[in-house]
Amino acid sequence: MEKPLSPRSAAxxxxxxxxxxxxxxxxxxxxxxxxxxxxxxxxxxxxxYAHFAxxxxxxxxxxxxxxxxxxxGLSSLSLPDSSDARTILTAIAQRLMALFVSPEVMxxxxxxxxxAPRYPELAKTWYEAGPLRGKQRLCDVFDDMKxxxxxxxxxxxxxxxAFVGMLRGECFHRVMIELPPNPHFSAEATIxxxxxxxxxAFAPTA
Amino acid sequence: MEKPLSPRSAAxxxxxxxxxxxxxxxxxxxxxxxxxxxxxxxxxxxxxYAHFAxxxxxxxxxxxxxxxxxxxGLSSLSLPDSSDARTILTAIAQRLMALFVSPEVMxxxxxxxxxAPRYPELAKTWYEAGPLRGKQRLCDVFDDMKxxxxxxxxxxxxxxxAFVGMLRGECFHRVMIELPPNPHFSAEATIxxxxxxxxxAFAPTA
DNA sequence: CACAAACTAAACTGCTTAGTTTAGTTTGTG
DNA sequence: CACAAACTAAACTAAGCAGTTTAGTTTGTG
Numbered sequence: 001m002e003k004p005l006s007p008r009s010a011a012x013x014x015x016x017x018x019x020x021x022x023x024x025x026x027x028x029x030x031x032x033x034x035x036x037x038x039x040x041x042x043x044x045x046x047x048x049y050a051h052f053a054x055x056x057x058x059x060x061x062x063x064x065x066x067x068x069x070x071x072x073g074l075s076s077l078s079l080p081d082s083s084d085a086r087t088i089l090t091a092i093a094q095r096l097m098a099l100f101v102s103p104e105v106m107x108x109x110x111x112x113x114x115x116a117p118r119y120p121e122l123a124k125t126w127y128e129a130g131p132l133r134g135k136q137r138l139c140d141v142f143d144d145m146k147x148x149x150x151x152x153x154x155x156x157x158x159x160x161x162a163f164v165g166m167l168r169g170e171c172f173h174r175v176m177i178e179l180p181p182n183p184h185f186s187a188e189a190t191i192x193x194x195x196x197x198x199x200x201a202f203a204p205t206a
Numbered sequence: 207m208e209k210p211l212s213p214r215s216a217a218x219x220x221x222x223x224x225x226x227x228x229x230x231x232x233x234x235x236x237x238x239x240x241x242x243x244x245x246x247x248x249x250x251x252x253x254x255y256a257h258f259a260x261x262x263x264x265x266x267x268x269x270x271x272x273x274x275x276x277x278x279g280l281s282s283l284s285l286p287d288s289s290d291a292r293t294i295l296t297a298i299a300q301r302l303m304a305l306f307v308s309p310e311v312m313x314x315x316x317x318x319x320x321x322a323p324r325y326p327e328l329a330k331t332w333y334e335a336g337p338l339r340g341k342q343r344l345c346d347v348f349d350d351m352k353x354x355x356x357x358x359x360x361x362x363x364x365x366x367x368a369f370v371g372m373l374r375g376e377c378f379h380r381v382m383i384e385l386p387p388n389p390h391f392s393a394e395a396t397i398x399x400x401x402x403x404x405x406x407a408f409a410p411t412a
Numbered sequence: 413c414a415c416a417a418a419c420t421a422a423a424c425t426g427c428t429t430a431g432t433t434t435a436g437t438t439t440g441t442g
Numbered sequence: 443c444a445c446a447a448a449c450t451a452a453a454c455t456a457a458g459c460a461g462t463t464t465a466g467t468t469t470g471t472g
Contacts, residue, residue, distance in 0.1 A: 009418070028320060030236035033459060044420050049461065114234060114320030116383040123383040131379065157390060158399040161375035165400075168374050169367035173337065177322040177329040184363060193364040194371075200407035215448070239429060250450050255431065 013051055015041045021062050025107030029059060029115055059115075063122045066108055067129030074134055079141065085150040089163075089198055092141065093191040096134075097167050101175045101187065110176065135160055152204040159202070166194035219257055221247045227268050231313030235265060235321055265321075269328045272314055273335030280340055285347065291356040295369075295404055298347065299397040302340075303373050307381045307393065316382065341366055358410040365408070372400035 019041035023032040034055055038045040052058040080091050099105055108126070116123040138160045145151045153159040170185035225247035229238040240261055244251040258264040286297050305311055314332070322329040344366045351357045359365040376391035 012419085026323070028236060028324075030234065031324075034461080035459080044422095045460095046421090046462085047419060050418075055460070110319050110322075113316050113382060116316075117232075118234075118237075120384055124385055127379070127383055127385060135376075155399070158395060159403075161391065161396070162372040162399050162403050165372040165375040166368040167371065169371040170341075173333070176319060177333055178326050179330055179333060185367065189364060190367070193361070193368050197365075197368050197403070197407050201403050202406075218449085240431080241429080250452095251430095252432085252451090253449060256448075261430070 009051075012041075012043055012047060016043055016048055016051060016058070017062055017065055019043075020058050021066075024059065024062065024111055025104070029111060034058075056119075059119070060122055063108075063112070063126050067125055070130040071133065074137055077137070083148065083150065085145060085203075086195060086199060088141070088145060088150070089195045090191060092138065093163075093167060093194055096164060097171075097187050097191055100167065100172055106175060135164065138164070149204055151198075151202045153202045163194065163198055166197060167191070215257075218247075218249055218253060222249055222254055222257060222264070223268055223271055225249075226264050227272075230265065230268065230317055231310070235317060240264075262325075265325070266328055269314070269318070269332050273332055276336040277339060280343055283343070289354065289356065291351060291409075292401060292405060294347070294351060294356070295401045296397060298344065299369075299373060299400055302370065303377075303393050303397055306373065306378055312381060341370065344370070355410055357404075357408045359408045369400065369404055372403060373397070 016037065020032075020037045023037050023040060026032075034045060034048060037058070038048055041048075048058065052061060077095060079095075080087055082088055082091075112123050112126050135157070139156045142151065142153070142156050142160055146153065146156075167190060169190055170182060171187055171190045173179075174181055174185070222243065226238075226243045229243050229246060232238075240251060240254060243264070244254055247254075254264065258267060283301060285301075286293055288294055288297075318329050318332050341363070345362045348357065348359070348362050348366055352359065352362075373396060375396055376388060377393055377396045379385075380387055380391070
């Protein structure tokens with residue numbers, strides 16, 4: 001339903017989005033000026049306003065692009081074909097944790113949270129394209145493990161929600177507010193605790 | 207090590223901090239002007255600059271005051287004197303969840319996250335006075351439960367971290383980015399899932 | 413090469429903001 | 443009531459910013 005868009009334009013557009021994303025992640029939305037974005041993108045300010053109606057519109061375009069990326073990234077997230085619950089859960093937790101603390105995902109997370117009260121629809125779009133879709137995929141994996149007798153639990157969605165939540169502890173928060181890491185709460189330790197926790201709670205009794 | 211401060215001054219100071227906090231929580235740091243704060247506090251702008259060296263300084267004073275409040279609030283957090291693990295864990299989870307989603311705590315959380323990259327020491331101060339101290343208190347409670355044979359686990363801090371993490375799931379995120387609540391992930395359901403999870407994993411075997 | 417679309421640098425408008433200054437007023441205290 | 447500290451309203455400086463305009467340049471295409 002959209003643009004053929006000449007190759008030259010497309011390249012500029014990408015450069016602008018990349019630059020804007022970098023600026024916003026570094027300095028936040030309000031503290032980033034359109035001139036900065038233009039300079040960083042190697043583009044004139046007039047060009048930015050030829051592509052985007054306003055600074056808000058540019059912000060929206062960035063979030064939407066990230067949503068598309070997330071959708072792609074999720075479908076390529078493959079898991080080991082193991083029949084050991086610990087192996088699978090650990091692999092899931094490692095991938096999730098790596099995602100959560102990656103600078104890009106963390107940066108978007110920070111900025112969406114900060115701007116959510118003023119851009120509720122954007123926050124909604126991001127949340128549904130990212131965390132919600134991700135959890136849906138995890139539900140499929142958990143259901144599959146249940147079917148294979150590797151785990152036993154009642155409500156898949158709530159179980160997955162709790163499992164993912166355990167990964168957002170001290171370690172995650174320290175990255176989020178840029179505190180030095182605490183070795184007692186390393187990513188590995190957090191993952192191990194969560195997996196042990198889950199195995200104890202959901203090991204099949206039968 | 208500080209100021210006696212006349213009662214008149216102290217009242218104005220409080221009014222300024224209250225107004226500034228409300229403004230920052232509503233609109234974020236960058237989007238709030240000092241004039242707005244002055245108007246809201248019923249105070250002249252000159253008075254603000256008589257009390258605080260800069261807008262940054264004002265921001266810092268707010269975070270510090272919240273830290274003091276948190277420290278007080280935590281020590282008055284009393285728990286039921288029960289010998290049933292479920293009762294105690296549920297009470298803990300309810301209090302934590304109520305705290306997490308309260309507008310004031312949520313507002314500070316959002317703003318600290320958003321501004322953390324630019325105010326790392328403030329974020330650190332806040333984190334240590336709030337979440338970290340809170341978890342320390344929880345560790346005491348968990349240790350006590352272990353001593354009384356109500357729970358069994360290895361590493362207290364990691365266990366508490368995981369338990370608290372489970373409360374920061376879908377429900378919490380929806381509040382954070384102001385999405386309408388999902389009945390399947392109500393606060394009550396989240397608490398129940400987390401408590402069931404913990405009881406299964408940490409019920410004493412002996 | 414001619415033409416149109418997309419771009420550029422730079423100046424410009426109009427507005428907002430942090431922070432200061434001034435000149436005068438309120439308020440508690442002796 | 444006299445005095446000093448704290449306050450006030452309002453004007454002011456200096457800077458930054460979103461967004462526009464202008465006049466001219468690059469670039470792919472027929």
